[in-house]
Structure formats: C-alpha cells, structure tokens
Amino acid sequence: MGNAFPGELAAEARARRGSLRLSQRELAELAGVSERFVRFVEQGKRTVQLDSLLALLDTLGLELRVQTRTSAAARALTGPVASPVAGLRADGELRDGPEARP
Secondary structure, eight states, X not given: OOTTHHHHHHHHHHHHHHHTTOOHHHHHHHHTSOHHHHHHHHTTOSOOOHHHHHHHHHHHTOOOOOOOOXXXXXXXXXXXXXXXXXXXXXXXXXXXSGGGOO
C-alpha cells in the first residue's frame, strides 16, 4: 500500500460517515470499536488493527480490496508463469466451474 493510502482511506471514511450523518461516537458504537479508533482512521493513522478497520468499513458500507498494481514493477512480476493458486486467473480474479480445477 502506497504512502497515499492512509490519507485516501481517511478521506473516504470521513466522507461516508458524513453522508450517513453519523457522529464518530455513533459510528464507533455501531461498528463495535472505540471512538478513538474512528478518530485514528479518519486522521490517517498508519497503525490500526485490520480486524477493527474491516468492522468499521463494513459498518460504513465500504470494502477494502487488494488488487494487482499496474506499475511496471508489478507487470514485470506477472509474466507467462501460471498462478500457483488453483482457481486464480492471471488477472487475479477467481475462476468458477470446471475450468477452475488445475
């Protein structure tokens, strides 16, 4: 995750909380986290617990995704070698049906 990620996450969480018209305290209660944790996320603090972050995002109707980067370094890693994970296509999407079997 790049240096901009905590700030982007903070801005998105703040904006979503605002659109839902929730206070930090209300959001904390709904997500089962502390009000302090909500503040940390909205300030872009870099060290937050993943399980608490996921609970907060779920409460806001947001999700955290992991995607393959499109940078030159990431493209260099994705050559013609097949994925070692059965059912995972080269573009990172899961395959369904019989073609998912190795």
